[in-house]
Amino acid sequence: xxxxxxxxxxxxxxxxxxxxxxxxxxxxxxxxxxxxxxxxxxxxxxxxxxxxxxxxxxxxxxxxxxxxxxxxxxxxxxxxxxxxxxxxxxxxxxxxxxxxxxxxxxxxxxxxxxxxxxxxxxxxxxxxxxxxxxxxxxxxxxxxxxxxxxxxxxxxxxxxxxxxxxxxxxxxxxxxxxxxxxxxxxxxxxxxxxxxxxxxxxxxxxxxxxxxxxxxxxxxxxxxxxxxxxxxxxxxxxxxxxxxxxxxxxxx
Numbered sequence: 001x002x003x004x005x006x007x008x009x010x011x012x013x014x015x016x017x018x019x020x021x022x023x024x025x026x027x028x029x030x031x032x033x034x035x036x037x038x039x040x041x042x043x044x045x046x047x048x049x050x051x052x053x054x055x056x057x058x059x060x061x062x063x064x065x066x067x068x069x070x071x072x073x074x075x076x077x078x079x080x081x082x083x084x085x086x087x088x089x090x091x092x093x094x095x096x097x098x099x100x101x102x103x104x105x106x107x108x109x110x111x112x113x114x115x116x117x118x119x120x121x122x123x124x125x126x127x128x129x130x131x132x133x134x135x136x137x138x139x140x141x142x143x144x145x146x147x148x149x150x151x152x153x154x155x156x157x158x159x160x161x162x163x164x165x166x167x168x169x170x171x172x173x174x175x176x177x178x179x180x181x182x183x184x185x186x187x188x189x190x191x192x193x194x195x196x197x198x199x200x201x202x203x204x205x206x207x208x209x210x211x212x213x214x215x216x217x218x219x220x221x222x223x224x225x226x227x228x229x230x231x232x233x234x235x236x237x238x239x240x241x242x243x244x245x246x247x248x249x250x251x252x
Contacts, residue, residue, distance in 0.1 A: 002039055004048075007067045009037040011055045026050050060114055096123040097134045097154055105138055105179055112173060112212060126154070126218070133157040135214060137171045139181050143195035144169070147219055153181050155214025161186070161207055164215075173212035174205060181216075 012022045012033075019033040026033075026047065035041045043051065052059045061067070098121040100108055111117030124136070136154045139147050147153070155171045158164060166185045172193070173179055182193035187204070194202040 002042075003066050004042060004063060005037050005039045007057075007062050007065075008033070008043070008051065010067050011051070011057070012037075025054055064114075064116060097126060097130065097136055098122075099124055099136045099152070100138065100179075102138045102150075108173070109175075109178060109211075130156070130217070134217065136220070137179055137181070137214070139219075143197045143200045144181055144183075145197055147181075152220040153214075154217045154219065156217050158213040158215050161191075161210065161213065164191075164213060169216040171214040171216070172205075172210060173214075174209045175211060176209050177205065 008022075012019070015022075017025070018030075019037070020030045022028075023030045023033045027050075028047065032043075032047075036043050036047075048059050048062060051057075052062060057067075098118065100121060104111075104117075104121060107117070121135075126134075134154055134156050136152045139151045139153055140149055142148060153171055158170070164170065164184060164186060167183060169181065169183050171179065171181050172184070172191075180193065182195060185192040185194065189207050190204045191207055191210075192202055192204050
């Protein structure tokens, strides 16, 4: 069974709808719904858009992912649609962190909603347990000391702007600015972005330009690592050293 046909059937069954009920919701016919689910034909683009809007699932997800293998907690909301962002775990069932490498960050605005792009990101453990969707982003510039150019910020996904806390730091993905890391203050429908380096002036962005919000959890300072050495192995080496530091602090 193709992913589109199985997904239509799966979403319908989640709602506990008959084919007739789904057809009515889509202003279609039961025969057409049956032909989609039985792979006798593919739904046209107009129908895919209606299904996407009806179930609040992105078209990319409908086409590329097998929703039967996912849980409801594997989705996050971006705009009006839910996008499949499964939380990856290791063999011990510990949540893993996806790493947006410097190379991948250039295409992040185009790939953030593409399951294949996200699945291509390398994964890593942290020396402490994390719960939920986490992602590591490379930081450019010197606007947020003590972080330097080449550092990584690990953030936890925040689903709503209402959950943001004034004065906390976030990695923001925006249509206009791309990937930015700033201290954030909410002001009505705008966000004031403040750099800890006072040489940089604060500036505002409209909340409607936000695509994703990731709240700061920790950072990895990679500024002393040569560019050719800045890979997943070097990040993991730093994490191992962090584990030693954390364990020694606990003993003390």
